[in-house]
Amino acid sequence: MLNVEMVKKTADTIRVLSAEAIQKAKSGHPGMPMGCADYAAVLWSKYLRHNPANPNWLGRDRFVLSAGHGSMLLYSLLHLFEYGLDMEELKSFRQWGSLTPGHPEYGHTDGVEVTTGPLGSGFSSAVGMAIAKRHFAARTGLDKSGLYDGKIFVVSGDGCMMEGCTSESASLAGHLKLDELIVFYDDNNISIEGNTAIAFTEDVAARFAAYNWRVVRCDDANDVEKVDAALAEAMNSDGRPTIIVGKTKIGFGAPNKEGKSSAHGEPLGDEEIAALRANLNYTAAPFTVADDVKAFCANRVAELKAEAAAWDKKYQEFLDADADRAKLIASYINQSVPADIEAQLIAAAPVDKPTASRASSGVVLQKAAELVPALFGGAADLAPSTKSNVKDGGEFGPDNYAGRNIHFGVREFAMGLAANGMALNGTCIPYCSTFFVFCDYLKPAIRLAAIQNLHVIYIFTHDSFYVGEDGPTHEPIEQIAMLRSIPGVTVIRPANANEVASAWATALQADGPVVLLLTRQDLAPYAPEVASKVDVSKGAFVVDDEEDFDLILLATGSEVNLALGAAKLLREEEVRVRVVSMPSQELFLQQDYEYQEEVLPSYCGAVVSIEAASTFGWERFTGLDGLTIGLDHFGASAPYKVLADKFGFTPEGIVEQIKDYFSCDEEDLEGEGGCSCGCHGHCGE
Ligand SMILES: Cc1ncc(C[n+]2csc(CCOP(=O)(O)OP(=O)(O)O)c2C)c(N)n1
Numbered sequence: 001m002l003n004v005e006m007v008k009k010t011a012d013t014i015r016v017l018s019a020e021a022i023q024k025a026k027s028g029h030p031g032m033p034m035g036c037a038d039y040a041a042v043l044w045s046k047y048l049r050h051n052p053a054n055p056n057w058l059g060r061d062r063f064v065l066s067a068g069h070g071s072m073l074l075y076s077l078l079h080l081f082e083y084g085l086d087m088e089e090l091k092s093f094r095q096w097g098s099l100t101p102g103h104p105e106y107g108h109t110d111g112v113e114v115t116t117g118p119l120g121s122g123f124s125s126a127v128g129m130a131i132a133k134r135h136f137a138a139r140t141g142l143d144k145s146g147l148y149d150g151k152i153f154v155v156s157g158d159g160c161m162m163e164g165c166t167s168e169s170a171s172l173a174g175h176l177k178l179d180e181l182i183v184f185y186d187d188n189n190i191s192i193e194g195n196t197a198i199a200f201t202e203d204v205a206a207r208f209a210a211y212n213w214r215v216v217r218c219d220d221a222n223d224v225e226k227v228d229a230a231l232a233e234a235m236n237s238d239g240r241p242t243i244i245v246g247k248t249k250i251g252f253g254a255p256n257k258e259g260k261s262s263a264h265g266e267p268l269g270d271e272e273i274a275a276l277r278a279n280l281n282y283t284a285a286p287f288t289v290a291d292d293v294k295a296f297c298a299n300r301v302a303e304l305k306a307e308a309a310a311w312d313k314k315y316q317e318f319l320d321a322d323a324d325r326a327k328l329i330a331s332y333i334n335q336s337v338p339a340d341i342e343a344q345l346i347a348a349a350p351v352d353k354p355t356a357s358r359a360s361s362g363v364v365l366q367k368a369a370e371l372v373p374a375l376f377g378g379a380a381d382l383a384p385s386t387k388s389n390v391k392d393g394g395e396f397g398p399d400n401y402a403g404r405n406i407h408f409g410v411r412e413f414a415m416g417l418a419a420n421g422m423a424l425n426g427t428c429i430p431y432c433s434t435f436f437v438f439c440d441y442l443k444p445a446i447r448l449a450a451i452q453n454l455h456v457i458y459i460f461t462h463d464s465f466y467v468g469e470d471g472p473t474h475e476p477i478e479q480i481a482m483l484r485s486i487p488g489v490t491v492i493r494p495a496n497a498n499e500v501a502s503a504w505a506t507a508l509q510a511d512g513p514v515v516l517l518l519t520r521q522d523l524a525p526y527a528p529e530v531a532s533k534v535d536v537s538k539g540a541f542v543v544d545d546e547e548d549f550d551l552i553l554l555a556t557g558s559e560v561n562l563a564l565g566a567a568k569l570l571r572e573e574e575v576r577v578r579v580v581s582m583p584s585q586e587l588f589l590q591q592d593y594e595y596q597e598e599v600l601p602s603y604c605g606a607v608v609s610i611e612a613a614s615t616f617g618w619e620r621f622t623g624l625d626g627l628t629i630g631l632d633h634f635g636a637s638a639p640y641k642v643l644a645d646k647f648g649f650t651p652e653g654i655v656e657q658i659k660d661y662f663s664c665d666e667e668d669l670e671g672e673g674g675c676s677c678g679c680h681g682h683c684g685e
């Protein structure tokens with residue numbers, strides 16, 4: 001039975017606390033929390049299973065606030081349901097150092113399951129949580145235990161429903177029959193610019209029905225009894241994900257702003273808050289919670305804690321019943337990676353003949369999947385090209401959630417956000433894969449992975465103009481600089497199979513997002529004496545050296561071999577050269593000064609970077625006087641060898657560019673001002 005009176009009072013408390021905190025902050029979005037307060041109060045006081053004493057409790061349901069601008073809804077709930085978010089924090093909403101930032105931030109505030117704010121991203125991450133949950137349960141037998149059947153409750157607004165990622169993810173979730181998803185659509189017909197009729201007139205319910213979702217309608221989701229009825233129906237699965245289309249009024253309760261877009265994103269104003277309080281007969285003093293509401297919520301928390309304790313006991317019995325299974329479960333939860341992973345992957349790498357790095361990655365992946373049960377991922381319809389399938393791993397789908405290979409379909413953005421949700425579920429190391437150039441389609445997901453410091457691995461292949469015939473649309477140029485510019489992302493572009501194995505080991509042992517950039521074309525392995533020097537975790541190392549070198553060639557990926565070829569030619573002309581492979585700028589920059597100085601000594605003034613991509617940012621390593629060889633224009637459609645020749649990516653072409661830059665003829669000298677050849681003083685004149 002729903003305690004209608006107390007649930008209503010709880011909802012009113014959420015409304016008033018939200019309005020007051022936003023008023024104090026002089027910024028925020030009161031309309032959404034006020035409109036969704038009734039839904040949230042019913043859900044949290046009756047249905048949601050969670051454990052405020054242990055926000056990471058494995059048996060919990062998840063609450064995902066996809067409409068992240070409504071953060072005060074979540075903060076009010078976390079305060080009321082004893083997550084340790086005290087009133088001072090609500091008073092410091094949006095202020096420096098508070099636990100109540102403008103949008104919910106994962107890892108910052110207990111009880112926040114995912115960072116949201118970019119609309120639709122929470123919805124799509126929730127789909128990933130469901131994927132990871134299903135897989136973990138199926139692989140470990142938890143699916144038949146009755147212990148791991150938590151729901152994922154998502155709150156989405158019109159904005160989420162308009163965003164493309166939501167469509168991609170909803171389509172995927174419907175196909176996969178992820179029935180633990182229960183989405184509340186806050187159907188209030190209002191977004192920032194006014195009534196949604198100005199831009200959004202489709203039938204959302206019909207769209208979701210077409211995606212194989214069950215639609216539950218709630219014609220007044222500001223009526224707690226109607227919400228209760230809708231949730232009761234939603235809880236009773238019919239095998240499909242559920243969307244509750246709930247009609248609400250934005251800013252519900254505020255007499256002059258209710259139903260208006262002016263309630264969306266600005267404080268109500270003191271007068272309107274007074275009118276709200278009067279309208280709700282709300283008497284508790286500002287920033288206080290009435291005793292009966294406190295007691296009502298505390299009572300629910302006590303119930304939940306007891307439930308969680310009972311669950312913990314049963315779960316322990318489940319673990320005790322089968323030691324092997326318990327070990328397997330632990331390997332998922334800890335995302336265990338063996339300590340000798342690098343040696344094992346190197347032993348598995350195909351280093352006997354030239355191999356495309358996507359292909360060596362495919363081989364190494366097999367070993368990695370064997371050693372790391374938690375490794376789980378897939379591709380956006382390109383697995384045959386990106387070599388990202390686990391052979392004999394089975395296909396993840398409604399008939400086999402234990403399958404290790406996810407077919408995300410041609411839905412890159414949904415894939416990226418799902419990978420985030422998978423990581424957030426805490427039971428896998430997710431990876432996802434596509435052609436490098438299409439990383440633009442999931443860039444916002446990578447950014448969110450970085451903000452949340454999620455351990456996601458991206459396998460991006462066809463990493464340069466060497467793609468060849470597919471032409472400029474398929475040839476990444478600026479993408480690598482874009483990824484390197486995202487704080488917290490580690491980009492690794494291995495030179496060959498030796499480096500691929502080391503790169504995978506580094507990626508598996510990382511604690512944030514890692515991008516692997518791999519080639520379509522074959523790359524020669526290192527000679528054994530060089531192979532033994534490979535250590536991708538250091539970011540860069542010397543692969544070919546000479547005493548008293550006066551030039552350093554600094555290359556990544558496919559250009560390391562090119563640099564070795566150019567070095568050979570330069571030596572024939574008595575230039576002393578060192579060649580450095582730099583698979584990862586970020587990892588190199590994390591090394592101590594001594595190591596950096598050992599590899600790239602500052603006394604060597606002539607540094608040349610070589611990378612088949614935009615040169616943007618390489619000055620950081622070459623210095624302003626150095627030479628950055630790359631491609632600062634789009635590619636072209638032709639066989640890759642032709643492109644390499646035309647773009648100067650041959651040993652001869654590289655040597656020519658170096659000579660042009662660092663040497664000059666007599667006629668380049670003019671007057672007393674010195675050399676004007678552009679050699680930046682390196683010609684010795
Ligand atoms: C990807 C993205 N685009 C734009 C915004 C800016 N924004 C925040 S809320 C909002 C309107 C959302 O409307 P709705 O979801 O209906 O929220 P409501 O006004 O009903 O609270 C917009 C455009 C955003 N947060 N994310």
Ligand SMILES: [Mg+2]
Pocket residue numbers: 157158159186187188189190191
């Ligand atoms: Mg809206």
